[in-house]
Every structure is written in structure tokens, then in C-alpha cells.
Amino acid sequence: MTAVDERSGRVGPSVGAARVVGQRLAPYLPILVAAALLALIPLRYRDSGSLMGVATEGMLFAAYAVAFNIIFGSTGQLFLCVGALAGVGGFASAIISDRVGLPLLVSIVLAALCSAAIGGLLSWxxxxxxxxxxxxxxxxxAFSLSFQNFVLGRRDLTGGETGIFVEAGSDTLLHDRVSPYYVFLALVVGYLVLYRTLQRSRVGWAFRALRDDQLAAELSGVDVSRYRVFAGTLGSAMLGLAGALQAHSGRGFIGPSTYAFGDVDVRVLVMLAFGGIGTLLGPVIGAASLTxxxxxxxxxxxxxxxxxxxxxxxxxLGFRRGIVPAITDYVRTRIRR
Amino acid sequence: MKSALLDGIVLGLQYGLLGVGLTLIYGLTGVLNLAHGQIAVLGAVVVSLLMGTGLPAVPAILAGLAVSGAVLLALDLSVMRVVYRQEGETRILLGLLLMLGVGFMIDGFLAWRYPIEQLGLRIGGDPISILGVRMSTGSLLASAITIVTGLVLVAFFRLTSLGRGVRSVIQDEMGARLCGVNPAFVRTFVFGLSGVLAGLVAVTRSMTGPIGANNTISFTVLALIVAVVGGLGSVSGAFLAGVLLGVVDRLSSFYIGTYITTIILLVCAALTIVAKPSGLLGRPST
Structure with missing residues (x-):
């Protein structure tokens, strides 16, 4: 039928199958390379607990940035509540597992659902x-700041200014020195694969259409509202999941500054702007550079x-699409010459 | 109850003045000045530093207001030029993000160099009794300054040709241009005016309590809430919303509790946007 089939007939069927698999996997290759590079970091900094902590936090922020990229980069909804949505996940998971006593996994899933519900509602x-x-x-x-005031005010639930120690998860690998890094790396890779899969599906096509021209997208049959709410809900669930994992990892301590607007949203915005809004690896490169x-x-x-x-x-002012796209464009034009 | 109400009006007038500066710039250029509180506190810190060198209060205050005005003036003449070249949604987003960046720069600068510098103007004199409530001289003087400023602003926008020019550009830039109004000049003027107003709020607020680097973000947020509830672009709306929110603020912290108060104010802003995006007195956008 196709050239690939003819050639594969000549050299054996397995090569053709491999080629088809290769073509399927090619779009995911950048993720694989990035993951392999990032997986090497603990080899160098394994001995230093504080540097591993920094690297783990960098991975957490990469996860936040990828999730925010789905909301803001794909559908242009400026959610200035990244920290608050992650915080809903973090505090909900801590409270559900420690106070109510549900298993860790169940509480993390419930927490992500809480964030998804709130983010979806805001989007809707x-x-x-x-x-x-x-x-x-x-x-x-306004939601972001309300959440922060709520955390500071409801001492009985959130510990107020002092924060709370999260008991659940302290007996899991999340409390080691090195392995939390791999947990968050796996999370980022999962998010990136999800992002790429979305990009290549009908959903990604709709995202691109509504971002380019909302009216034109609507006229050609894209249900703009539905995709906006979908992106808001999905991104918020991802933020909640990352925030919940953060609550159970490391020292197991969360306080008002863990998810504060000035500490999370600002950094995520800078990371995404630096790496390039609406790109696959931009958020990760931005997070790594800023960390x-x-x-x-x-x-x-x-x-x-x-x-x-x-x-x-x-x-x-200068690089509205982000530093990374600007550099790749420059390199590409150089190579073509 | 009566004292909470009067306190609320005093506070609300300040809120109104805070909102006016933000609302003017947004109405005119579509730039949401997220550095408003930072610029206000910067002016107050300058006043405090100058008074520390032994300068009398009035020239120090004038210098502080000049610095606040100059910062926004300089921004209009440099960074904002890029913003004005954009149209629609891009312009709004770019203006908002640039101002957010400027706000962080001022915030970081203040926290770095002057973390404990605070302006506290102590106004002497015995408390004066109004409607049976004893009010401190400081808060009465602050309210008097705010009311006079508000009246001057309203008179300026109604009676002078420059004030009418500003309103005409807010309504229709092209039409104003055809009638001989220079929009670029009006923009620069309003940026400077907004900066001076921001500095003035910080000064009058310092008559009732010290103002320092940790007030920046709460000022910006309050200005935003007031401007949104009053209707972005409406001067009288900002004062009305300021007084309403000031009363809500005092009453709820009197009866309910302080942490709920901020949440209530924020919810007011969010509900206003959802129910009537043009605010109390704003013109509905087309």
C-alpha cells in the first residue's frame, strides 16, 4: 500500500513494525531526552540533602508550570491562583489523610478532585x-487571596501561620532524600506525555483553533466554552495532585507560604514566560533555569x-514568546543558511 | 455600631482615593496598574527618609508625592510605549504583566533597602467628638484631605479643558483626537496624576497608622477591589465603592472577625465581576 510496506516486505516485517512504532513515538522523543537528562541530576547531588531538596522543588514547579500551561497557554485563561489550587490539594489531602484517616492514595485522589472542582467552577x-x-x-x-486568608484564619484546620505537619506519607519513599525527586520527575514526565497526547488529539486541535481566533473557531464548530472548562478542570486537577504530593513529601510540613501567591504564582509565571508559553518543554526548561x-x-x-x-x-517587552522559542528560531534560521 | 460606621466612612474615603488612581489609568489606557500600592508606599518611604534628615513635614510630603508621580510618569514615557502599540486583549494582558513585573521590582527594592522604614505621621490635638463618637484628629484630617482631593478631582474633570480632554479620551480616543486633544499628552498627565494620588493615599493613611514595605500588596489589592466594584474607569464610582467597602470592612471586622473581612471584600469584588462587570457606576463596555 505505502512505501513503508514495500520496503518492509524487502527487509522483513519486523523493521516495518518498528518503523511504525517509531513514528508513533517520535513526537514523544523530546520528553524522553529531557527525562533522561533530568534523571541524571541525583547522581551528582545525591550526597547533599539540601541540594536534592532544591532539585525536587524545581521538579514540583515544573509540574505546576506544565499544568498552568494547559490552562493559560492552551486556552488563554489567566488563572492567577496556581498556588491556591495546589494549596487546596495539599491541605485537603493532609486533612483527609490525617484527620479523617483515609488511606494516602485515596486522600490524594480526593484532593486532586477538590482542586479540579474549584478550578472547573472558576472556569465555568x-x-x-x-x-x-x-x-x-x-x-x-481574589480566590487566591481569599484562600490565603482562609489558611491564616482557620487555625483549627490549617494551623494558621505556623502551618501543619503532615503525618501521612512519612513511612513511604516520599520522605527519603533522593526518591522524592524521582516521584516528581515521574509526575512531570506523566504531565508532559499527557500534554503531548492532548496536543495531537482533537482537543489540541480545538485548543489551537480557539487560541488563534475564538470567533473563527466557534463558527467552524468548535465548542469553545466546553474546551475552556475542560482545560481549566484538567489543569486544576494536575495542580491539586502536585500540591498534594508536595504536602506528603520532604519534611512533611505545609504552611501559608508553601502555596502563597507571591511564592508560587509569580515563579510559575516567570518560568512559563521564560521557557515559552504554549510549548511542550518550555515550562520544564523555565523551571530548571529559574531553580x-x-x-x-x-x-x-x-x-x-x-x-x-x-x-x-x-x-x-523583548521576547513575548519566551526565550527558548526565540533561541530555537534563531538557531533554525542559522542552520538553514 | 455608630463608631464602626464612622470609622468605616473614614477608611472608605481612603479606599476611594486608592481606587481612583487605578481606575483612571485603566479607563484611559487599559493598563491595570498592579504596582499601584508599591508606588504609593514608595512615596511614603521617601517622605519618611526626608523627614529623618530633619526636613519639615510639608516639603517632605510634597517631595514624596513628586517621586510617586515621577515613577509612573517615567513608566508611561518608556515601557508603556510598547503597550500602547498593541490593541485589545494583547494590550490589556501585556500592560497587566508589565505592571506586575514593575510592582515586584519596587517591592523587592523596598524589602531589600528599606525593610523597616515606616512613615507614621502623628497629628497632635485632642480627639474631637462627632455625633457622640470621639474621632482622632489624624483620621479627621486624613478624611478632610481626601474629601477635598475628591472634590477637586471632580471639579477638574468637569470644569477644566484638560479634565474634559481626559474624559473625552476615555470615551473615544479617535473622536478626541479629531477635536484636537492629544491622547499621548493626556496619558502622560494621567499617569503622573495617578502616581501623585497614590502617594497621597499612603501619606493620609500614615496619619492613622504606620505605613511601610509590608503594606504594598494589600494596597494594590484594595485599590483593585475598589476600582472593580466601582466600575473600572469611573472616578465617582471609585469613591462610592470605597465608602461602601470601608463601611463593610469596619462592620464585619467589628461583628465577625478580621480574617473573614478580607475574604468578604474579595468576594464582593468577585461577585461584582460575575454579576455586573461594569461595576456600580461604570459604563457597560460594548
Missing amino acids: VSVKRALDTIFIGIVTL WLDELLVDYAQLRLVLYGAVIVVLF
């Missing part, structure tokens, strides 16, 4: 009321906020 309301980007931003920011930069500037913690602000301004 903004779609129903046809809110502009700016109003989605304000509504989600590395943070570690370099660890003695100048005060300057960090100034630097973040400057990065946002420079990025959106």
Missing part, C-alpha cells in the same frame, strides 16, 4: 459570563524579587 463561571482575560485574572486573584538561578542567588534572597520583576518586564 468565567466562560458563562464571557469574562475578558483581565476579569478572569481578577476573579482568580538554578535561585540557587546561584541564594545569598541575595532579597534581590530575588527585584530580579523576578526585571525578568518579567524584559521578557514581555
Whole structure:
């Protein structure tokens, strides 16, 4: 039938099958390469508990950034509540497992569902009321700050300013020095595979259409509202899952600053803007670069906020699509010459 | 109850002044100034530093207001030029993100260099009794300044040709241009004005309690809530919303509790957006 079949007939059927499998897997190759590179990091920093902690946090933020990329990058909904949605997951999972006493896995799943419900509701309301980007931003920011006030105010539930220690999960591999890194790496790889699969499916096609031109997409039969809500719900579930895993890993401590707007949303926004909004590996590259930069500037913690602000301004003035796409474009045009 | 109500009105006037600066810039250019509180506190820190060198209060305050105004003026003349070249949704998103970045820069700078610098203007004099409630001289002076500023603003926008020019650009930029109004000049003017107003809020707030680097974000958030509830782009709406929210604020922290208060204010803003995006007095956008 096709050229592939003819050639495979000549050299044996297995090669053709391999080629077909290869073609199927080719789009996932960048993920594999990135995962392999990232898997090598613990070999170097295994001995230092604090550096492994930094690397693990970097992976967590990569997971946040991929999830936020699905909401903001794919459907243009400016959710300024990444930290709050992750926090809903984190606190819900901690409370369900420690206070109610359900098994760890069940509580994590329930927590992710909580985040999904809230994110989906925010998305549904903004779609129903046809809110502009700016109003989605304000509504989600209001939710973000309300959540933070709730965490600070309901001491009995969340420990207030002091936070709570999460008991559940302390006997699992999440509390080792090295293995939490691999848990979060697996999470990021899973999210990336999901992102790529979405991109290649009908859903991704609809995302691209509605991002390019909402009216045109609607006219050609794309149910814009449904895909927006879908992206909002899915992304929020991913944020909740990552936040819940964070609550049960490491020192098992979560407080108001773990999921604060200034600590999570700002960083995720910078990471995504740096890596490139709407790209596959952009969020991961952004997370890795910013984590590395943070570690370099660890003695100048005060300057960090100034630097973040400057990065946002420079990025959106000069490289609106992100540094990574700008560089790849440059390299590509060089190679073609 | 009566004292909470009066306190609420005093606080609300300040909220209104805070919202006006934000609402003017958004109405005119579509830029949501998420650095509003940071610029306000920057002015207050300048006043405090100058007064620390022995300068009398009035020239120090004027210098602080000038710095706040100058920062926004400089932003309008540099970074915002890129924003004005964009249209529609892109312009709004770009303006919002750039201002967010500027806000972080000022925030980080203040936390780095002046983490404990605080402006607290102590106004002497005995408390004055109004309707049977004893009010401190500081909060009365702050309210008086705010009310005068509000009246001057309203008069300016109704009576002077520059004020009418600003309103005409808010309504229809092309039409204003045809009538000989220069939109670029109006924008620069309003950015400067908004900066001065931001500085003024920080100064009047410091008459009732100290203002420092940790107030930046709460100022920005309050300005945002007030501007949204009042209707983005409406000056009188901002004052109305400010007073309403101030009263809600005082009453709910009087009867319910402080952490719920912030949540109530935020929910007010969110509900306003969902129910009536144009706010109390804003014109519905087409």
C-alpha cells in the first residue's frame, strides 16, 4: 500500500513494525531526552540533602508550570491562583489523610478532585459570563487571596501561620532524600506525555483553533466554552495532585507560604514566560533555569524579587514568546543558511 | 455600631482615593496598574527618609508625592510605549504583566533597602467628638484631605479643558483626537496624576497608622477591589465603592472577625465581576 510496506516486505516485517512504532513515538522523543537528562541530576547531588531538596522543588514547579500551561497557554485563561489550587490539594489531602484517616492514595485522589472542582467552577463561571482575560485574572486573584486568608484564619484546620505537619506519607519513599525527586520527575514526565497526547488529539486541535481566533473557531464548530472548562478542570486537577504530593513529601510540613501567591504564582509565571508559553518543554526548561538561578542567588534572597520583576518586564517587552522559542528560531534560521 | 460606621466612612474615603488612581489609568489606557500600592508606599518611604534628615513635614510630603508621580510618569514615557502599540486583549494582558513585573521590582527594592522604614505621621490635638463618637484628629484630617482631593478631582474633570480632554479620551480616543486633544499628552498627565494620588493615599493613611514595605500588596489589592466594584474607569464610582467597602470592612471586622473581612471584600469584588462587570457606576463596555 505505502512505501513503508514495500520496503518492509524487502527487509522483513519486523523493521516495518518498528518503523511504525517509531513514528508513533517520535513526537514523544523530546520528553524522553529531557527525562533522561533530568534523571541524571541525583547522581551528582545525591550526597547533599539540601541540594536534592532544591532539585525536587524545581521538579514540583515544573509540574505546576506544565499544568498552568494547559490552562493559560492552551486556552488563554489567566488563572492567577496556581498556588491556591495546589494549596487546596495539599491541605485537603493532609486533612483527609490525617484527620479523617483515609488511606494516602485515596486522600490524594480526593484532593486532586477538590482542586479540579474549584478550578472547573472558576472556569465555568468565567466562560458563562464571557469574562475578558483581565476579569478572569481578577476573579482568580481574589480566590487566591481569599484562600490565603482562609489558611491564616482557620487555625483549627490549617494551623494558621505556623502551618501543619503532615503525618501521612512519612513511612513511604516520599520522605527519603533522593526518591522524592524521582516521584516528581515521574509526575512531570506523566504531565508532559499527557500534554503531548492532548496536543495531537482533537482537543489540541480545538485548543489551537480557539487560541488563534475564538470567533473563527466557534463558527467552524468548535465548542469553545466546553474546551475552556475542560482545560481549566484538567489543569486544576494536575495542580491539586502536585500540591498534594508536595504536602506528603520532604519534611512533611505545609504552611501559608508553601502555596502563597507571591511564592508560587509569580515563579510559575516567570518560568512559563521564560521557557515559552504554549510549548511542550518550555515550562520544564523555565523551571530548571529559574531553580538554578535561585540557587546561584541564594545569598541575595532579597534581590530575588527585584530580579523576578526585571525578568518579567524584559521578557514581555523583548521576547513575548519566551526565550527558548526565540533561541530555537534563531538557531533554525542559522542552520538553514 | 455608630463608631464602626464612622470609622468605616473614614477608611472608605481612603479606599476611594486608592481606587481612583487605578481606575483612571485603566479607563484611559487599559493598563491595570498592579504596582499601584508599591508606588504609593514608595512615596511614603521617601517622605519618611526626608523627614529623618530633619526636613519639615510639608516639603517632605510634597517631595514624596513628586517621586510617586515621577515613577509612573517615567513608566508611561518608556515601557508603556510598547503597550500602547498593541490593541485589545494583547494590550490589556501585556500592560497587566508589565505592571506586575514593575510592582515586584519596587517591592523587592523596598524589602531589600528599606525593610523597616515606616512613615507614621502623628497629628497632635485632642480627639474631637462627632455625633457622640470621639474621632482622632489624624483620621479627621486624613478624611478632610481626601474629601477635598475628591472634590477637586471632580471639579477638574468637569470644569477644566484638560479634565474634559481626559474624559473625552476615555470615551473615544479617535473622536478626541479629531477635536484636537492629544491622547499621548493626556496619558502622560494621567499617569503622573495617578502616581501623585497614590502617594497621597499612603501619606493620609500614615496619619492613622504606620505605613511601610509590608503594606504594598494589600494596597494594590484594595485599590483593585475598589476600582472593580466601582466600575473600572469611573472616578465617582471609585469613591462610592470605597465608602461602601470601608463601611463593610469596619462592620464585619467589628461583628465577625478580621480574617473573614478580607475574604468578604474579595468576594464582593468577585461577585461584582460575575454579576455586573461594569461595576456600580461604570459604563457597560460594548
